[in-house]
Amino acid sequence: MRKMLMLVISFLAVNAMAQSLHRFPDGWDKDMESKIERVLEQLTLQEKVALCHAQSKFSSAGVPRLGIPENWMTDGPHGIRPEVLWDEWDQASWTNDSCIAFPALTCLAATWNEHMSQIYGKAIGEEARYRNKNVLLGPGVNIYRTPLNGRNFEYMGEDPFLASRMVVPYIKGVQSNGVAACVKHFALNNQEINRHGVNVIVDDRTLYEIYLPAFKASVQEGGAWAIMGAYNKYRNQYCCHNDYLLNDILRKEWGFDGVVVSDWGGVMDTREAALYGLDMEFGTWTDGLTEGLSNAYDSYYLAQPFLKMLQSGELSEDVVNEKARNILRLIYRTNLNPHRPLGSFGTEEHALVGRQIAEEGIxxxxxxxxxxxxxxxxxxxxxxxxxxxxxxxxxxxxxxxxxxxxxxxxxxxxxxxxxxxxxxxxxxxxxxxxxxxxxxxxxxxxxxxxxxxxxxxxxxxxxxxxxxxxxxxxxxxxxxxxxxxxxxxxxxxxxxxxxxxxxxxxxxxxxxxxxxxxxxxxxxxxxxxxxxxxxxWFLGTEAGNALASxxxxxxxxSGKLPFSFYAQLDDNGAHALNAYPGGDDVEYKEGLFVGYRWLDKHNIKPLFSFGHGLSYTSFSFGKAIADKKTMQIDDTIEFKVSVKNTGSVAGAEVIQLYVEDVKSSLPRPIKELKSFRKVWLEPGEEQVVSMTLSKEDLSFFDDIKHEWVAEPGDFIAHIGNSSTNIKSKVRFVLE
Missing domain, CATH: 3.40.50.1700 (Glycoside hydrolase family 3 C-terminal domain)
Structure with a gap:
């Protein structure tokens, strides 16, 4: 009965998702860019600047005389934050802002199920939409570098491929409600100690292969409408106005056309904020109006100081025009979108979606x-x-x-x-x-x-x-x-x-x-x-019921770990190399070898492996086979493996495919997750699971050439149900 109820809820969620997505017909925003330009022509310089900074703790100004609405942000990514006072963090004491608490994102990642991510995003997006918030400050996809990071529970684990696959449906689910997902914290925000000042030193290869893929997938596959900068520095520039991260990578390489939002209090300089990729500034003076000014928000870096630089000619008006375009695009996608659904809040349906995710993530x-x-x-x-x-x-x-x-x-x-x-x-x-x-x-x-x-x-x-x-x-x-x-x-x-x-x-x-x-x-x-x-995990509103179930x-x-459990702290690369927490600088000395990659390299047995998770039933794996022995560079290769439920109760197994480059011109991890599939099987049922790899799955980032490279040669596909429990290996050649 319980299983049937969950299936019905799942079906209703998918059906509603399809209906809400249908409300966004192809081309609904075909005139959006021309509308933006027409509005831009009517804005005064002061109005353009006002768009770029907060007017309260969680809102920024619109343009009342033109009917352009305000932007209202809300913290997530596990539930909709209660209303706070205009200028203070304390509660506004509303009686109707009690939300459904969804499981933390570590739990969502532990489901290894993209459908769970989709219904999660849709449900929390509905809650945000009902509360009239047009930007949800989440999800978080920073990589689990050290188990001491106090904020790991908000993220999706240690593996960039798993995080990439799980974040995309979440974003699409949220944005199907006409609410922007604001993916955070871009980038390298991997510790809370000295988070406002530490400068991260990391090579480009590690940056691109480990710490950026989930953000890239959020932009290019998820179509995220907003990105939040991080507190820390990278290349000695604060990430909220970082030329390399925001202009070169996010805008130019990935083609991001949304808004870049600062983390609250993450802006440190007017000129850098103006020139190096930031659009909207929040939280700079988080104690509200106690600075002795008539309106503290007018003294934000992107407020009066920004306006003066524009008026003096020190900065071109093109600078603020580009920010205004991005902000207006956000508003047209959300508050001025005539097709967005109405939303719902604190419902039984949302609570049961949360429970389903919790049960599947345990x-x-x-x-x-x-x-x-x-x-x-x-x-x-x-x-x-x-x-x-x-x-x-x-x-x-x-x-x-x-x-x-x-x-x-x-x-x-x-x-x-x-x-x-x-x-x-x-x-x-x-x-x-x-x-x-x-x-x-x-x-x-x-x-x-x-x-x-x-x-x-x-x-x-x-x-x-x-x-x-x-x-x-x-x-x-x-x-x-x-x-x-x-x-x-x-x-x-x-x-x-x-x-x-x-x-x-x-x-x-x-x-x-x-x-x-x-x-x-x-x-x-x-x-x-x-x-x-x-x-x-932290399981939210239905925590006790999910655990008891x-x-x-x-x-x-059927949950699987999204990060490794260590027998001792020094089994983690950052700690083994004394590369955490650093002082003014923290150097990522372990490079690519994060999580199970480090354990594999040094032949360290984890307490519990990445991808590990048991069941009340048992599964057997057949011998994996590939559809070809040799893969051309512009082709794909398909792997098939049979999985059978050999126990007495129905259950789910996650088939995980890791790739090994046998001989590479640059050092590579022994194996890296490149595909996974979750399958549900009745007792005695057997299913053939198919997984496909392309050259992108075999590539590494060459930081000298600054491009992704797939080198011809021998590869091995490792197929199993955790990073250490490999059931079958298939050797193949890339030509």
Whole structure:
């Protein structure tokens, strides 16, 4: 019944998506450019400049006398931020701005399912549209370079190909509502420590092969209408006005015709902002009107200082005209688009879309002796332990903080699922951050507890001895120094003494499940003794229900890790080379070898591999074959492999294809993800999966020639279900 409901929801979402896309007929904007030029001719210089900077925390001016509407931004990418006061971060105290909280983007990436990305984008776009926001500040696609980055939970993992494939449907889904997706943070925003000043030193090859592909796909395949600059520097220029990134790459190489928006407070110079690719400036003085000026926004870099440079002739009016064109194009695509749908907000349908994504993104990391799913009967005693079982995760974390319509905790989800069929008790186990407050938004759950660590562990262990099943729900949270903007984590380990607690629990009761709630990898010194481990992510509004569905077998887990889990921090390249966090500069010494690429190169065994994820059923792979042994440079090559569900329940498997260049003129990773397919199979069902590669999939970036090169020679296709679990290899030649 549950599966049928999800299929119906999925069908309705796809059908609605098709209908909304149909509202944008080919050529609907064929007159847009001529309209823009006609409006531009009527604008005064002052009006053009006013378009280029904020007028409040989250809005910029229109042109009232011409009927040109304002632009209204909203933070995402996991839900629509509550309204804040005009000049302050604090809440406006509206009573009708409680949104649906969707799973964090690490969870979306873990589905390895482009359809999930499509319905996610469409649903959150509908919420933004209903709230009259025409720019959604997301999604984020910065690469997972270090597991300490506090903002990793907002991104799509360590692999540029996976992030590229998952971001495109999200963008299309959002923009089908007449809402611009603003892809962020462009580029190299891979740490929160010193994020406002650090200068990233990275070679062009690494830049193009690792850190740019998801942005390029966002522009050229997703058709993104907006890009947000990053706080950090690159080539000693701030990324929000970086000539190489914004003018040379984004505009000239990729043909981007949308707007470039600064991150809030990311602009540092008027002349550079004018000349080096920025269109819209936000958040420069984030304390509003306390600077003693009648209107602080008029003193932004792209406000009065910009106007004076234009009036004096120091800057040509062509400079502001180009920015105004880009901004007007944004407005015509969104607020002045007569075909955009109406949107909807806080609906049950959106909550169920979020739940479906959450269930599909949860990763079963370990399941010895088929511990999961838990089978319960009348009288079964389930003990739930851990602060994260009761702690709300929607408030906090930085710009992703949300005022959610509701949030089902893991404890409440478990209780609702088992009903009267089992006894559910709770023990705190550890105390972390008892109060979460951000921008005047406060968690309503009272987590205060003054007991000592020893008292808490003793209580939990005593209860575990009397329980039939123990479910520990811990991990990280959305507090500073955990998974949160503005600061990175201090270590790879779990905070608040959780490792000691888990070790004590498993000694008291071996029938233990550990659920790690986080957007980051953590170390697990107890991994060998704990029989079952789930990676739970930040799952949003339906978090508890989604977790319970997997724990008790209503949903067969099919998530795969979008980044590697390390046994120790030095197994990561950036840390092994002491190339994080840097000082004024941070050099990416590991180059191309990020994540599984580094592990492969140095033959390091991960704690859990990129692409890893177990199921409640089993799958067998046949021998992969190619449709040819030799591939011409202008041709493609197709690989086929049969996959069979050899277990007793329906489930999904992700077939992953990695490419190895046997001999290259430049160093290359041992293998790189270049294709994947997710397939659903009934018990006993077998399906032949096809994946195709082109020369682009075999190419590397030659930074001397500044072009992509596919060198003739031998290649190997590695096909399996994780980066370390390769089932079949096929050798072929590129001529």
């Amino acid at each position: 990763v079963l990391l370990k399941n010895d002796k088929k511990t999961l799913p838990f089978n319960i009967s009348i009288g079964t005693h389930i003990l739930v332990v851990g602060e994260n079982a009761i702690k709300p995760m929607t408030v906090g974390g930085g710009s992703s903080s949300l005022k959610a319509k509701y949030e089902v905790s893991p404890l409440d989800g478990i209780k609702a699922r088992v009903g009267d069929n089992a006894k559910v008790t709770f023990a705190r186990g550890y105390v972390g951050d008892v109060l979460t407050v951000q921008d005047g938004l406060r968690s309503s759950t009272d987590l205060s507890d003054n007991r000592s660590k020893e008292e808490l562990i003793s209580e939990a262990v005593s209860a575990a001895k009397d329980a039939d099943v123990v479910i520990f729900v811990g991990g990280l949270n959305k507090s500073s120094g955990q998974d949160s903007e503005s600061n990175d984590r201090a270590s790879l380990g779990l905070p608040y003494g959780q490792d000691d607690l888990i070790e004590a629990l498993v000694k008291a009761n071996s029938n233990l499940l550990v659920v790690n709630i986080s957007g980051n990898a953590v170390s697990m010194p107890w991994v060998k003794s704990v029989p079952a481990i789930l990676q739970g 997997v724990i008790f077998g209503d949903t067969n887990p």
